[in-house]
Amino acid sequence: MTPADGAALRVRDVSKTFRAADGATVVALAGVSLDVAGGELVALVGPSGCGKSTLLRMVAGLDAPTRGALHVGSNPVTGPGADRGLMFQDPSLFPWLTVRRNVEAGLVAQGVLRQRRHEVDELLALTGLTAFAGAYPHQLSGGMAQRAALARALVTHPRVLLLDEPLGALDQFTRMRMQDELLRLWAARGTTMLLVTHDVDEAIYLSDRIVVLSPRPGRVDRVIDVGLPRPRRRTDAAFLALRSALLEALHLTGAG
Incomplete structure (x- = not known):
């Protein structure tokens, strides 16, 4: 990356x-x-x-x-x-989306998911969430939810x-x-x-x-x-x- x-x-x-x-x-x-x-x-x-x-x-x-x-x-x-990316005390993950879909959300909004899907995989691996990519927010511990929120904030490459x-x-x-x-x-x-x-x-x-x-x-x-x-x-x-x-x-x- x-x-x-x-x-x-x-x-x-x-x-x-x-x-x-x-x-x-x-x-x-x-x-x-x-x-x-x-x-x-x-x-x-x-x-x-x-x-x-x-x-x-x-x-x-x-x-x-x-x-x-x-x-x-x-x-x-x-x-x-x-x-600029912003991360709050509350991870504010979309409860109806899996971890992967939450991390992808910013790339979907920018219309670049197809070209940069590999970066989602890299960030999931970097944050130790690969095995939980298909989990939903309610299935995560507090620390895992915050790691997912951090991955979501970083995937769009904020400066x-x-x-x-x-x-x-x-x-x-x-x-x-x-x-x-x-x-x-x-x-x-x-x-x-x-x-x-x-x-x-x-x-x-x-x-x-x-x-x-x-x-x-x-x-x-x-x-x-x-x-x-x-x-x-x-x-x-x-x-x-x-x-x-x-x-x-x-x-x-x-x-x-």
Whole structure:
């Protein structure tokens, strides 16, 4: 399988304001600027309500900024596009389709399934789902469903993959195994990835850099270069030191 050509992502002075149900004006994001290099894996962390998912939706083209601009490569983001894939916490598989048909769905929509059917086979093998290609979503474990959703997101060769708490609903053991699956696929495909997570260990284990957003309105509070060699060990002293620093940045050390 030919690795995807991950695209650079640029976010420039992006703000997002919306009207709440009670009529109040809510500023979700204020002046966010961020650069993600092609093929880089960057995690967004911060308290609930700081605008992490809002930023992801704007990069996906599902929502528009109130101010500012977003670019994938040299192209401005003006709406959804095939150059971006999106994966949510809920795998959102079509329950009436088999695993294979779910993975094929994007290629069917693009009208290229006949020419690229072999890529479906390759992705099923890469995600360990070949034996379950004929199964339906209700017959899958949580981890297998997420692997199917990941294969579906990657089969269209997005240049940027947006991950909104994709492993948050899994038990801890399955989540750790899926983190390794995600890293393996990222290394194989070279796709740029932007990950929203509330899990500090996950952010350190997976990402090249961690962007810490402030409480609402979300601003870039700091950017932490992980700088740990891969593969990483969660028990290494350097990993634990970075974990302590990130918890400190998030004011989650438990010191009151």
